[in-house]
Amino acid sequence: MEVKTAHGYHWNQSGLGSHHSYLLPTVMDVIAREGKKRVFDFGCGNGSTTAFLVEKGMDAMGVDASSEGIAIAKENYPDLRFELASAYDDLAGDFGQYPVVLSLEVVEHVYAPRDYAKTLYSLLEPGGVAIISTPYHGYLKNLALAVAGKWDDHLTALWDHGHIKFWSRKTLTLLLEETGFKAIEFYRVGRILSFAKSMILVVRK
Numbered sequence: 001m002e003v004k005t006a007h008g009y010h011w012n013q014s015g016l017g018s019h020h021s022y023l024l025p026t027v028m029d030v031i032a033r034e035g036k037k038r039v040f041d042f043g044c045g046n047g048s049t050t051a052f053l054v055e056k057g058m059d060a061m062g063v064d065a066s067s068e069g070i071a072i073a074k075e076n077y078p079d080l081r082f083e084l085a086s087a088y089d090d091l092a093g094d095f096g097q098y099p100v101v102l103s104l105e106v107v108e109h110v111y112a113p114r115d116y117a118k119t120l121y122s123l124l125e126p127g128g129v130a131i132i133s134t135p136y137h138g139y140l141k142n143l144a145l146a147v148a149g150k151w152d153d154h155l156t157a158l159w160d161h162g163h164i165k166f167w168s169r170k171t172l173t174l175l176l177e178e179t180g181f182k183a184i185e186f187y188r189v190g191r192i193l194s195f196a197k198s199m200i201l202v203v204r205k
Contacts, residue, residue, distance in 0.1 A: 016048045019198065022190035023104055023133055024049075026200050028056065030131055030185070036099040040123055042091070043106030047073025047082055053102075054080060063091065066161075088115055092122040099128040105198070107172070108134045108163040117179040124205040130181065134167045136188055136199040169199060176203050 016024075031039065037059050041050040044062025046069050053060040064070055065086035073082040085091055087110055101123045110116040120130055156163050173183050181203035190197030 015046075016052060019105060019190070020049065020052070023198060023200065024052065026187050026189055027102065027104070027131055027133075030129065030202055031058070031100055034100060034129055036128075038098050039100045039102055040095065040098040042087075042101050042103040042120060042123065043109075044073060044082060045069045047077050047080065049102070049104060050080060050082070051077045061095070063095070087119045088112070089119075090122075091119055095123075097123060097125045097128070099125050101128065101130045103130065104133045105135070107132060108165050108167060109161065111164065113165060113175055114179070117175050117181075121179050121181065121205060126205060128205050129184075130176075130203050130205070131200060132172070132176070132203070133189075133198050133200045134172065135163070136190075136196040137166055137168050138194065138196075140194040141196070167199075169201070172199075172201055176201065181205060 031053075037057065039053050039058045039060040041053065041060055041062035044050045044064045045066065047062055050060045050062035050073070061081040061083070062073065063083045063085040064073075065084070067084055070082050070084045073080070083095070085094065087106075101120060103120065107113060107116060120132075124130055155166075169186060173186075177183060182205075183201060183203050185200075185202040187200040187202075188196035188198075189200060
């Protein structure tokens with residue numbers, strides 16, 4: 001298997017980040033409602049989300065294109081399964097299909113989002129759900145960032161391997177529906193709705 005890796009993406013910690021505090025409650029509600037135990041963590045980073053899922057009784061594994069992230073995950077969670085792999089690899093061929101695929105704060109880093117979406121689709125069992133999160137962008141939040149002079153900070157142009165796509169609900173929904181998904185739920189999380197930190201889109205195959 002030829003893996004297209006992302007060298008140089010640095011991690012400041014081995015555990016859950018501050019963003020997990022507003023992402024994971026909704027994620028766990030969706031997984032619990034689905035009643036499924038097998039979860040594929042697509043873009044697992046340092047492995048902390050995968051480990052959290054396992055602690056909550058899930059059968060979870062994770063993949064990431066960052067060699068550094070996978071090294072941290074394997075060091076800190078040696079009993080769990082982590083593999084170095086990217087959205088541009090045949091993940092379904094290598095790891096099979098899952099009833100739930102989780103991809104938190106990943107799509108904004110992806111150079112070829114249609115390839116990412118196709119890989120996401122291939123990983124899901126028929127009828128399965130994908131849970132995708134990304135920083136939220138909407139008219140009022142964008143306007144507030146502009147008025148406050150915060151766009152340079154928000155666009156993270158000097159962050160190596162950082163955000164390269166900035167998604168709205170409309171554009172992310174179009175990407176996923178174009179791939180064949182059916183959008184079923186949308187959430188804004190972190191802060192009040194109009195200024196949410198992230199959005200979560202739940203789609204079904």
